[in-house]
Amino acid sequence: MIEARDVSVSIGAKRIISNVDFDMRPGEVAAIVGPNGSGKTTFLRALTGELPYTGSIAINNRDLATLKSWEAAAMRAVLPQATALSFPFTVREIVKLGLLGGRSGALPGEDDRLPDRALSRVDLDGFAGRFYQELSGGEQQRVQLARVLCQVWAPVLDGKPRYLFLDEPVSSLDIKHQLIIMNIARDFARRGGGVVAILHDLNLTAMFADRIFVMHRGRLAAAGSPQDVLSDELISKVFECRLKVGALPAGNVPFVLPQSAGL
Amino acid sequence: MEKRAAAGDRSARARFTIGILCVLLGLTVLFSLASGASDASAVTVVRDWLFPSLSDGSALSARDRIIVYDIRLPRVILGVLIGAALAVSGAVMQGLFRNPLADPGLVGVSSGAGLGAIVVIVLGGTVLGPVLAIFGIYTLPLAAFFGGLATTLLLYRVATRRGQTSIATMLLAGIALGALTGALSGILVYLADDRQLRDLTFWGLGSLAGATWTKIAAAGPIIVLVLIVSPFLARALNALALGEATANHLGIPVQRFKNVAIVAVAAATGASVAVSGGIGFVGIVVPHLLRLLIGPDNRYLLPASALLGASMLLVADAISRTIVAPAELPIGIITASVGGPFFLWILLRKRGLLDL
DSSP, rough: EEEEEEEEEEETTTEEEEEEEEETTOHHHHEOOOOOSHHHHHHHHHHSSOOOEEEEEEETEEEEEOHHHHHHHHHHEOOSOOOOOOSOHHHHHHHHHGGGSSSSOOOTTTTGGHHHHHHTTTOOTTTTTTTTGGHEEEEEEEHHHHHHHHTTOOEEEEEEEEEEEEETTOOOOOOHHHHHHHHHHHHHHTTTOEEEEEEHHHHHHHHSSEEEEETTTTEEEEOHHHHHHOHHHHHHHHHHOOOTEEEEETTTTTOOGGGGGTO | OOOSSSSTOOOHHHHHHHHHHHHHHHHHHHHHHHSSSSOHHHHHHHHHOOGGOOOOOHHHHHHHHHHHIIIHHHHHHHHHOOOHHHHHHHHHHHHTTTOOOOOOOTTTHHHHHHHHHHHHHHTTTTHHHHHHHHHGGHHHHHHHHHHHHHHHHHHHHHEEETTEEEEHHHHHHHHHHHHHHHHHHHHHHHOOHHHHHHHHHHTTTOTTTTTOHHHHHHHHHHHHHHHHHHEEEHHHHHHTTTOHHHHHHHTOOOOHHHHHHHHHHHHHHHHHHHOOOOOOSSSHHHHHHHHHHHHHHHHHHHHHHHHHHEEEEEEEEHHHTTTTTTTTTOOHHHHHHHHHHHHHHHHHHHHGGGGO
């Protein structure tokens, strides 16, 4: 369970996030959506303990502010938007860094095989020996996800749920890999963990999110199930352009929805 | 062995390389002990030491013993310590700044340490007399340590914003700090008397000449301590390659770790500079070559750097002793004439890094 109460974040003199309440239960995929600059990433960085905040944030009833970094690392893993490296690490060496804390939750002796299994899950079989710096942006993003998966391989550890925080996990991916990654997130939640993901694609959000948090100008504009939140009025106001939920394009303009995959 | 290793896993190769480097260091140590301006025979000395009954007790073997024990041995030990310290502090600093171009010599840390040392050499007889009385032979390395520490902290402050280090800012700040410490050092040199000037010149050239057991006693413990601590920094340095925030998410107490790493770099650099002056480029060349060979995993890179740094400095010292024999070339000239072009080569290959 993640509970945030009245969270505000200021960077310098500028207030970025104001009075946000946020609740999510294990078993759920929670999506944070909103226009550019609405404070999504800043709020996620407060949830991960990266930025100082006022208000309170608790993970599994532990106050985030009092968690040591190794304790937090055993409870949640964080995927940043993009990670650049200045040293020539191989893909395997990067993924193995996820095992640094030693709390993957895999069976004893299985840790050595996790990097290969994680790479396989993100559709990067055979990439272990490649140099990270030579991969495309989307491939790098999936390598980082494999690392994050190694860190919290078991969604539940010692009877307590664990969490994935994903900052735009599918932003640089093609549609096949968007679906693969979102299915990994859903699977993690179904097996008892929790996922908080910043997403831009509203169709993908509607398809995979159990709960949607809509950010607008540093505040929470709405929270609830996709059916409750995705209304013409709300998204038109938040995204500041006239939008209609479920409307089909006029004439014979083709459109492709992720929901059609596998139909 | 290589074939069985999983793709992308270079740990077997790294361990093998470290083994080779151990042998290499052993050989360079033996070679350095056995060679020198005099014809003193290290073999004779070792034989006499192992089998005293074989000793002929002649004056010649006594002379050989003095040359090997009191001239060559301290110089070899100091060379090993300094070479290891320079290479490891280079590697740690590169990890800390997430940047293969960071080096204590290049970004002004050595100049800061040098300023600390010059303060002691020039003011030791007068203003700092009481301090010298308290800390004895450790005054010089301690002063160099604090000089290096102050510069490193300042540099990190200037070059790092929100956990990201700007390479251009770091190098430019290093130039500014180098100029500032150079100016302060210049004022002190201006104040120095003739005897102090001789000391300064001798020290400033960067040389292992004049290695004594006293110098080893002054700098050795600090360097050995840093070398012992460095393997414990390796995992955190690896995580830090992904950025400060991610290292924290992986469970590394980043702030505390950075403090330890900065103190370690300043201590090793300070101790080296205090006893051997400015020997440059070892900290850049050694880790860079090793990364090409075994990859950037600091668990292997740090010990390998210590070994190769020690070997390389002994070889450079051997060259400096023989190339213009019976005179000596300061070792700093050797390392700079190899390291300068090498550094340009890295720059040409990685020009993109500066635009990060």
